[in-house]
Amino acid sequence: MNIWKPRYRSRTILAYVVLGLCTTIALAPLLLIVLTAFKTEKELTLSVFSLPAAFRLDNFAEAWERGKFSLYFRNSLIVVAPTVVISVVFSVMGGYAFGLLKPPGQRALFLLFLIGVAVPFEAAIVPLYYRLRTFGMINNFWGLILPQAALSIAFGVFWMRAAFLAVPPELVEAAVIDGAGTWTSLRKVLVPLVMPSVLTLIVLLSVWTWNEFLLVLVLAPSDQYRTLPVGLAFFRNSRTASVTLQAAGSLIVALPMVVLFTIFQRQFIRGMTSGAVRG
Amino acid sequence: MAREIEQSRPIPVAQPAHRARGQRRLRAGLPWLHWSTGYFYLLPALIVYGVFALLPMADTLRASFTQWDGLNPPVYVGLDNYASMLQDPAFLTALAHNLYFIIFSSVLPILIALVVTSLLTRRRLPGMTFFQTALFLPQIIPITVVGVVWTWILNPAFGPVAEILRAFGLSSRPWLGDFDLARPVIGLIVTWMTYGLCLVLFLAGVQRIDTDLFDAAEIDGANEFRQFMVVTLPGIRNELGVALVITMIEALRLFGLIFVTTQGGPGKETYVIAFQLYQVAFIETQVGYGAAIAVVLTLLIVGLSSSVLWLHRRVMGDW
Numbered sequence: 384m385n386i387w388k389p390r391y392r393s394r395t396i397l398a399y400v401v402l403g404l405c406t407t408i409a410l411a412p413l414l415l416i417v418l419t420a421f422k423t424e425k426e427l428t429l430s431v432f433s434l435p436a437a438f439r440l441d442n443f444a445e446a447w448e449r450g451k452f453s454l455y456f457r458n459s460l461i462v463v464a465p466t467v468v469i470s471v472v473f474s475v476m477g478g479y480a481f482g483l484l485k486p487p488g489q490r491a492l493f494l495l496f497l498i499g500v501a502v503p504f505e506a507a508i509v510p511l512y513y514r515l516r517t518f519g520m521i522n523n524f525w526g527l528i529l530p531q532a533a534l535s536i537a538f539g540v541f542w543m544r545a546a547f548l549a550v551p552p553e554l555v556e557a558a559v560i561d562g563a564g565t566w567t568s569l570r571k572v573l574v575p576l577v578m579p580s581v582l583t584l585i586v587l588l589s590v591w592t593w594n595e596f597l598l599v600l601v602l603a604p605s606d607q608y609r610t611l612p613v614g615l616a617f618f619r620n621s622r623t624a625s626v627t628l629q630a631a632g633s634l635i636v637a638l639p640m641v642v643l644f645t646i647f648q649r650q651f652i653r654g655m656t657s658g659a660v661r662g
Numbered sequence: 663m664a665r666e667i668e669q670s671r672p673i674p675v676a677q678p679a680h681r682a683r684g685q686r687r688l689r690a691g692l693p694w695l696h697w698s699t700g701y702f703y704l705l706p707a708l709i710v711y712g713v714f715a716l717l718p719m720a721d722t723l724r725a726s727f728t729q730w731d732g733l734n735p736p737v738y739v740g741l742d743n744y745a746s747m748l749q750d751p752a753f754l755t756a757l758a759h760n761l762y763f764i765i766f767s768s769v770l771p772i773l774i775a776l777v778v779t780s781l782l783t784r785r786r787l788p789g790m791t792f793f794q795t796a797l798f799l800p801q802i803i804p805i806t807v808v809g810v811v812w813t814w815i816l817n818p819a820f821g822p823v824a825e826i827l828r829a830f831g832l833s834s835r836p837w838l839g840d841f842d843l844a845r846p847v848i849g850l851i852v853t854w855m856t857y858g859l860c861l862v863l864f865l866a867g868v869q870r871i872d873t874d875l876f877d878a879a880e881i882d883g884a885n886e887f888r889q890f891m892v893v894t895l896p897g898i899r900n901e902l903g904v905a906l907v908i909t910m911i912e913a914l915r916l917f918g919l920i921f922v923t924t925q926g927g928p929g930k931e932t933y934v935i936a937f938q939l940y941q942v943a944f945i946e947t948q949v950g951y952g953a954a955i956a957v958v959l960t961l962l963i964v965g966l967s968s969s970v971l972w973l974h975r976r977v978m979g980d981w
Contacts, residue, residue, distance in 0.1 A: 386787065398782045405778060406796045409858050413799060415822055416811045431822045469710070477707035486700030492708070499715050501967070503915055505936060506960040509943045509953045510721030511714070513732055533714035536707045565699055594804040596918040597936070601944055612804040616922050619810055626814055633807045644802045648795050652862060655801075655908075 419630035427627055442631035446618075450628060451606070452635050455614030462527045462599075462610055463592045469528070470535035470588055475581060477536070478543020479569055483555055493544070499537025504598055507534075512601050522605040530602070531595060535588050542654070546580035547573070583650040590640050590651070611636040722960075725953035732947045743954035753955065756935045759845065760914050760962075763934070766849030767856050767913035768906055774853075775860035775905070779868060779898070780890045786869075794865070797858030809922025812851050813838065838924050844931045851919065856912060860905045867898030903974040907967045914963050935959050 386395040419427060420442055421435040446452045480486060481493055511530055512521070520526035550573060558568035574581065599613045609617070615636050618624050624632075644651055726743055730736035747753050787793075800808065815821050816837040824834035837847045871893065879889045895902075917936035920926060926933035939959060943952025 394781070395787070398787060401778055401781050402787070402793050405774075405858070405861060406793050408854065409800055410796050412811050412815055412854075413803070415815065416807075419814075428820065431820070431825050473707040473710060476703040480700040480703035484695060484700035484703060486704070487697055489700065492704065495716065496707075496711065498719070499711060501964050502719060502960055503911070503963055505915065505939060505956050506722055507715055507718035509718075509939075509949060509956050510725055511718040512944065513949060514718065514721065529710060530714045530718075533711045533716075536711045537715060540707055540711075565695070565703075590802060594802075596805055596921075597940070600921075601940070612806040612918075615804075615810060616806045616918075619806075619813075619922065626820075629810050629814065633810050637803050637807045640802055640804070641799065644798070645795055648791075648798065651802075652794070652798060652866070 416630045416633055419627055420634045422627055424625055424627055442627045443635065446628050446631040446635060449623060450618050450632055452611070452614065452618075452632055454607075455609055455611045456635065458524075458608060458614075459593060459610040461524050462531070463589060466528050466531045466535065466592045467585060467588045469532045470539050471581065471584055473532075473536050474539025474543050474584065475574065475577075476569075477540035478545075478547050479573065481540065481544040482547025483550065483552060483573075484565065493540075496537050496540045499534055500541050504534060504595075508598060508601055515602060522603055522608050524608065526602050527599060527608070527610070531592050531598060535592065539584055539588070542584055543577070543580060546577040550576060579650070582647070583654040586643060586647045586651050587654045589643060593640050722953045722956050725950055726957045728950040728953075730949040732949045736950065739950065743951050744958075746951070747954060747958065752930065752933065752938055753935070755930050756933050756938045759932065759934050760916065762845065763849055763852055763913040763916055764910055766846075767852045768909040770853050771857035771860045771909060772902070772905055774857050775864050776895075778861055779864040780886075780894065782865065782868070790865070794862050798862050799858070800855045801859050805918035806922050808851070808855065809919050813923050816847065839928050841928050841931055844924060844928055848919065848923065848932050851923075852913065852916070856909045859908065863901040863905050864898050867901035868894060871897035899974070903971060906970050906974075910966055910970065911963055914959070914966070935962075 385391070415431065418433075418435060419431070421438045421440075423435075423439075423441075426433065426435060447456075477496070481489055507530070515521050515523075515526045515530075554572060554576075555565070555568050558572045559565065563571065593610075594612055595610070596612050596616075599610050600616075603609055603613070606614075606617070615629075615632050618632055619629055725736065727738060727740060728736035729739045729742070803811075816823055818824050818834040818836045818839075821834075823837070827834045835843060838844050840847075875893045875897070876889055879893050884892065915936055916934045917940065920932055920934055920937050921940075924932045926937050935955065936959065939952055939955045942948050942955060
């Protein structure tokens with residue numbers, strides 16, 4: 384229907400107004416913090432709503448250096464990149480096994496992975512800390528990477544299995560008859576085919592791992608190993624943290640994933656709403 | 663490793679007939695494939711998942727039957743931890759608060775989203791992608807950023823809310839430090855986090871409804887409200903179920919927001935289970951009791967979400 388036809392026009396306007404209101408409520412707090420990140424403390428005391436006189440980057444520079452956000456940023460990259468790479472590679476292999484190769488006993492094994500999809504981090508965090516401590520893996524990047532990869536793999540295998548189930552088995556057969564092994568057919572034929580699902584998985588896992596709080600808080604008690612979200616939480620409590628610096632720090636923490644999400648929002652929403660409860 | 667797998671496997675034609683017969687019981691999904699091939703692909707995932715997720719989960723259960731300070735050997739105490747949980751006012755308070763927050767994370771946002779959806783039904787509005795992205799943003803923002811932002815916004819001395827109130831000659835209250843207000847205010851922050859998710863879900867669901875259904879209802883004389891009840895609502899039943907489960911889990915797992923904003927206070931007004939779990943297991947190092955709390959929290963999450971899905975299937979028909 385034509386939404387601007389006289390008959391529908393008033394309802395269309397109403398729809399835009401309500402939608403605009405909802406969007407404003409979602410965005411307003413975030414926009415205010417963006418404005419604040421560019422202000423001097425003096426400007427902020429005059430009014431929290433006014434625009435900054437100039438878009439200075441002083442707050443970011445100070446948060447980056449004195450607030451140690453450069454360290455947290457580096458730590459986040461060190462943790463997130465391997466977690467996502469390991470999870471995605473192992474999930475693609477696992478999903479391939481469950482979706483196409485189907486070894487005997489695959490149903491029972493798959494149920495094992497489903498436990499990890501339904502159960503949250505909280506179920507594992509207590510022994511995880513005390514176990515890793517005995518192995519000297521507290522305050523250790525691998526101690527942050529492997530547990531996060533573990534639960535990501537549960538979801539990833541679940542996700543990639545569905546993708547491979549949609550692939551006709553004849554395709555693998557054809558590839559193998561052409562002389563390719565199961566590995567080569569996975570790499571050359573199947574992965575390009577399920578690339579959209581792989582991409583969604585990468586985006587989902589990146590955002591989830593980047594934002595993870597409880598696990599990092601517990602497994603990295605030393606400032607030296609904290610990732611951005613945990614670093615921000617402790618920075619807020621320090622004496623040097625003025626509101627303008629907190630705002631700049633918040634932006635450093637949030638911006639990379641906001642950009643990633645904006646680019647891949649369709650994939651992200653599809654992934655998150657297809658039964659994903661890890662996060 | 664992968665290279666070896668590839669080379670060690672005979673191609674289908676070359677496989678001797680008697681071997682294939684002998685292995686009929688162990689069959690892979692692809693008939694010409696050696697039955698064990700799939701395991702090699704599963705192995706890496708299984709090892710990482712098993713060692714760093716599945717084993718710790720089993721350990722949680724085991725530790726929950728012990729008294730343990732994290733240093734000396736644990737002492738088996740049977741169900742004592744669970745029994746004391748039932749008499750622990752801190753736990754019962756936390757549990758009640760988590761259930762209270764479900765109203766703010768699920769009920770309120772779903773109602774808001776349904777009202778908005780009813781206004782938008784059948785209208786493919788230009789600019790939808792922008793609205794979707796913006797509405798979903800509170801879900802993408804790290805929880806500590808949400809906490810920092812709202813603590814500032816609600817700051818009674820110099821926050822934006824206080825400034826607005828001042829403009830009207832009103833004085834601000836210490837929202838997050840007020841015994842009467844802290845809990846509903848935290849609740850509303852949670853609503854802010856989840857209503858956009860619900861709305862995005864429902865709007866996506868409406869897009870998939872066959873427009874003929876609306877036309878048919880209109881011809882039958884159904885007004886807009888009736889159309890919403892008989893066409894839209896059944897049409898987005900899957901999205902309703904998903905929204906309910908995701909947002910309920912969010913209320914039950916509430917931790918980062920509390921950690922940053924109120925630390926469970928004032929008093930125990932915003933105390934929640936995950937926060938108690940953190941305090942008991944890692945600050946007070948009552949590891950056994952902490953593990954028992956983790957088990958109950960997990961059962962609560964898995965139990966509530968699966969019963970919602972079960973009920974949903976019963977009430978709404980097949981997915």
